[in-house]
Amino acid sequence: MGSWYWAPEYRQARAVCAHLVAAVYLLGFVNALRQFRPLAGEHGLTPAPRFLRAVGFRRSPSLFHLHYSDRALGAVAWAGVLLSSAALLGVVSALPLWAWTLVWLAMWVLYLSIVNIGQIWYGFGWESLLLEAGFLVVFLGPAHTTPPAPVLWLLCWLLFRVEFGAGLIKLRGDSCWRDLTALHHHHETQPMPGPLSRFFHRLPGPLHKAEVLANHGTQLVVPFALFAPQPIANVAAVLIVLTQCWLLLSGNFAWLNLITIALAFAAMDDRLLRFPVPETRDSPLWHQILVLVVAAGMLALAHDPVRNMIGRNQVMNRSFNALHLGNTYGAFGTVTRTRYEVVIEGTSDHSGESGWREYEFPGKPGDPNRRPPQVAPYHHRLGWLLWFVAISPNYGRSWLPTLLRGLLHGDHQIRRLLRHAPFPAEPPALVRVRLYRYHFANRQEHLRGAWWVRESAGELIPAMSTADLPG
Template sequence: MEWFEASDAWLSRVLVQRALAGVYIIAFVTAALQFRPLAGASGLLPVPRLLRHITFQAAPSVFHWHYSDRFFGVVAWSGAGLAVALAAGAADLLPLWGAMLMWAVLWALYLSIVNVGQLWYAFGWESLLLEAGFLAIFLGNERTAPPVLMLWLLRWLLFRVEFGAGLIKWRGDPCWRDLTCLYYHHETQPMPGPLSWYFHRLPKPLHRIEAAANHLTQLLVPIALFLPQPVAGIAAAVMIVTQLWLVLSGNFAWLNWLTIALALSALDTGAVTEPRTYDAVPLWYVVLVCAVTGLVAVLSYRPVRNLLSSGQQMNRSFDALHLVNTYGAFGSVTRLRHEVVIEGTDATTPGEEAVWQEYEFPGKPGDVRRRPPQFAPCHLRLDWQLWFAALSPARAVGWLTPLVDKLLVNDAPTLRLLRHNPFPRTPPVHVRVLLYRYRFTTRGERRETGAWWHRTLIGELLPPVAGPSPADRI
């Protein structure tokens, strides 16, 4: 079936599958390490409470049948182990149906986590991983030639990721159209990285070139994905270089690496490899791939309508299985950076004489002398939500006070989400939440003080909260 097979694209398939399995490993390990304090049975937004109010149809998940923190750990670590096996090439040792089953189980396990993860999992790269993971089920293994239709669906997904992000920028903040958004973005992005200070200090003409190059890469280059080789491969290579630039300039969890994995599907690997011979393609596999292609085509209607709409939405799923989604990022760029800072004191009265000590988080800015760290492709979910809380405190209504309550009793799982607990032996008596204005230091300030940030207090976000009395802690 020549129309069905892309015999010269076997290397592209291998690269996509290995890269996608690597992202799955990170996603499952991150879930295993962070989920319990965030959404576990005693977490900030407990899953059992959620499950009492949603149906399986609205949010398919194995946790509808049973939830416990231990069972969640089994699911997360099983997913990580299965992803490791796939990254090592285990699927190529199995019959075609067995390889597909491995990818399908991996997808179903992560879908189960995302659908109960609430705001901790309300990020575009979660849906992107699920959509890409669903397509990977039907990519086959080394016993069959890569299906042409699946490779085209991967390009279609990559196109929507890039083109959606480009449109939301062009339609959104005027600074994208006048090429000034990057005057601010490197400083105000959610999670700056080790090089973000240097990117922010680039000359403004270079920032304008960056913004123009972004429009080119996201609005024009994606169209070339649907042209013959080598043009499509060149377009994919340009996207990969752009994503690596983003990796250097900030921390966006696994979004950039997953986009790179998708771009690998469009590289012209046939130009550097020899076609392989394969077993005859099973009829059931051909029928299934064609059916999935038809399903994706039908489900693409709403995402395409969203792309063409003047009211375009970012990062939305239109079905509970996250099969075909819409994507986009930074339709607006904040000009000022605000940060939530949490402090505790062991003073019995939180007056002017109280000495307050600051809690440090692993990723978000805190100590002004600490260089922004590199933690992507890992996703520090609490750090990210604290960034959103600084932008809009209303987003944190449901979990910020419970977080303070956990700190007041030195809750061990919650403390593992922190970089530094200033009260390692005895919990604080009071905890408060402050709001600061942060900005990167100038070159002169950096030389003089050694600080990466300068901050100014804005005010209290949450006044001092008292913990339980010593008798109640016993």
């Protein structure tokens, strides 16, 4: 291959990018171990076996079409934990090229198998983003080989789609992004606020407008500079990293920010990243041909996301194929102005007249005196879906009755998803779902210990026993 193919000055970039993607894989597999069974396991809220019976392999490729059981899910997730831990610790980077390729490909297949049967719980854009980034890292090669430039270009193209797609969906979506008032609301109404979200929300209005302007610049202008000569690309990558760190501080967006930072490092050369790395040699011809074939395939898949970005009816976070490659991305095209929260309560009083106590979920606002926790880059899937239910109850139509039934039965799997179960000994006789309006406490209220102030917005589901719930 000619000199255009090799990128020895990006050896440090390759190391950082691969280690961060391995860290996100580890988060994803640990998350599956802790949450998949109660959400989508054999007896979960949306059971995977039922889903597998309804869809074929071509529509949803997964190892679990061979056989699904909760034990098999555990084996796949634990295998992913071991492989991603080895990659994070640098063990995989010392392997021969063929072994590196097989290990990273195995991680991608294992996580794809989980995502493709995860249904609504795995319908977030950062799942596809992890799969697409993880697939490209397969072809970067270990530390003792020279990084192939086509793979680095593809990683930058992926980052471009993440940033530019998000910028376009904002401009085309809610008017508050165009009049620069989006952050007057977003820090308070985002799905899962963090410990500093109240501070960001209470910043002066002009600073909020400056934040929005900076966001537009980072997402609509800076991504083009990723393909410019150095050091311009370095500057663009640093700006994206700084913006993502700002987002990490202001809210909890699972691993979206971390994996975006990982992609930004792919654009940084050794003038910016100065740490020792092993000497490298060119990879063999079979690997060079494989990289070019993959690059050609990814370019062919670029048609759909490009058409989506330039079209009038742009959608965000869409996978155009079952392998989650060549996706389109974006976030918060619409910003809600008022925060509503679903609060689930139970009582041991069969009449339902007294004794109502609240269930608490990790990450999700509930107790007004509880500080919003820092959970990202971890992801609490049920808490995110309950935020959507507060906006439109239809989001919970397929699983919320099953959740309530599990609470009425004292299901131990469901209790794993809770921060606090108010009925540790005996399950409640009745449960109900209420809706509240939440807003951040002002200074005086905060000095009295409150983080939120809430007012009742009615009842979403009236008091029910197991006999009242639909089958």
